[in-house]
Amino acid sequence: MKFSYYPGCTLKTKGKDLDRYGRLCAEALGVTLAELPDWQCCGAVYPMAKDEIATKLSAVRALASSRDEGTELVTLCSACHNVIKQVNHDMQTDADIALRVNNYLGLDTPYTGETTVLHYLEVLRDRVGFDAIKAAVKNPLTGRKIGAYYGCLLLRPGKVMRFDDPENPTILEDFIRAIGAEPVIYAMRNECCGGYIAVEDKGAAVKRSSAVLDNAAAKGADTLVTACPLCLYNLKKNGGRDDVAVVYFTELLAEALGVK
Amino acid sequence: MSHGNNAAEQVLRSSGVDVRKCMRCGKCTATCPAFDEMEYHPHQFVYMVEKGEIDKLAASPSIYKCLSCFACVERCPRGVEPAKLVEAVRLAVIRKQGMNHLATDAIPALLDEEMPQQALVSALRKYSK
Numbered sequence A: 001m002k003f004s005y006y007p008g009c010t011l012k013t014k015g016k017d018l019d020r021y022g023r024l025c026a027e028a029l030g031v032t033l034a035e036l037p038d039w040q041c042c043g044a045v046y047p048m049a050k051d052e053i054a055t056k057l058s059a060v061r062a063l064a065s066s067r068d069e070g071t072e073l074v075t076l077c078s079a080c081h082n083v084i085k086q087v088n089h090d091m092q093t094d095a096d097i098a099l100r101v102n103n104y105l106g107l108d109t110p111y112t113g114e115t116t117v118l119h120y121l122e123v124l125r126d127r128v129g130f131d132a133i134k135a136a137v138k139n140p141l142t143g144r145k146i147g148a149y150y151g152c153l154l155l156r157p158g159k160v161m162r163f164d165d166p167e168n169p170t171i172l173e174d175f176i177r178a179i180g181a182e183p184v185i186y187a188m189r190n191e192c193c194g195g196y197i198a199v200e201d202k203g204a205a206v207k208r209s210s211a212v213l214d215n216a217a218a219k220g221a222d223t224l225v226t227a228c229p230l231c232l233y234n235l236k237k238n239g240g241r242d243d244v245a246v247v248y249f250t251e252l253l254a255e256a257l258g259v260k
Numbered sequence B: 001m002s003h004g005n006n007a008a009e010q011v012l013r014s015s016g017v018d019v020r021k022c023m024r025c026g027k028c029t030a031t032c033p034a035f036d037e038m039e040y041h042p043h044q045f046v047y048m049v050e051k052g053e054i055d056k057l058a059a060s061p062s063i064y065k066c067l068s069c070f071a072c073v074e075r076c077p078r079g080v081e082p083a084k085l086v087e088a089v090r091l092a093v094i095r096k097q098g099m100n101h102l103a104t105d106a107i108p109a110l111l112d113e114e115m116p117q118q119a120l121v122s123a124l125r126k127y128s129k
């Protein structure tokens, strides 16, 4: 199984573990992630305005080069995933944006949203299958109580992301079961950690992140998993408690597959 | 007044939002995680843009408090997408010369060791042009 892979800038720096374990696990599961040779930073936030064109170009470049490779495009960082999937949706549904982007880029073949964008978790669920993952587990995480932290960007907007039910997701809980642990359901699992507000209003980030962690702890979680470097940062730095570990889901998968 | 109307038209065009779809249920505001930090809340953006009160919104710190969490977009029963209005008003401000909310040289002081690139790139995209 071969895919194009877009790591994004944070996975090359502060978020190296998300990437490193993701690659190791993919290999162990027979999935080839071929890093796009010429990717540029996606900008980390989806430019919502219809008249923002320049800020959508790097996502379209990645989408077009994946199309040219003839492969589906896999992302791992929740933020990159959100940006690239939403921009792809614009290219499919907004003729004006698509025209202006293509005028700018001057590609040999104009890009009109042909590429399928998959989050790594979608590859696990829809291409590999959680049953196959369960069968590949060498060290089941038996007895661990793990809360899925979806945050915002994997799920919303639901009609664009089409990742899971945006208000009642199950993909991460199914993942947690596949690696032998017990999923903990808590209300704040798909509410915001504060995101980039941490840069200039730490107090606001502390409020949001501690609400998430306190809720997960009250429901008995010993660990939270995330696919987002900024969520990981906020929950660890601004969540105000250290009795709940916060880790990338790829790290737990690597542990379970015995490749860590 | 004509200035106000032009600004409102620009915000409507840039956001793609149809404010007339709003039924004033307040669900967007009820679910907004930035509620405490905001002076004007998502449902107020909707009716203030409809009334052409762009100047008030543009002068409010509220435009820098939105977390772009898409909760209001997801949970609005009418598909209004209030976050897109917040973004369009903020863009109308920071696109003007000298109106960046976050200057690049102010950044080093805001950083800590573990803060990921993603945070900075996001903040720059949201607060500066």
Ligand code: SF4
Pocket (backbone or CB within 6 Å): B028, B031, B032, B033, B034, B035, B042, B065, B066, B067, B068, B069, B070, B071, B072, B073, B082, B083, B086
């Ligand atoms: S996107 Fe912004 S306005 Fe909408 S709910 Fe989230 S923080 Fe509030």
Ligand code: SF4
Pocket (backbone or CB within 6 Å): B021, B022, B023, B024, B025, B026, B027, B028, B029, B042, B043, B046, B075, B076, B077, B078, B079, B080, B081, B082
């Ligand atoms: S949730 Fe939608 S319909 Fe209700 S007040 Fe907000 S924008 Fe209007």
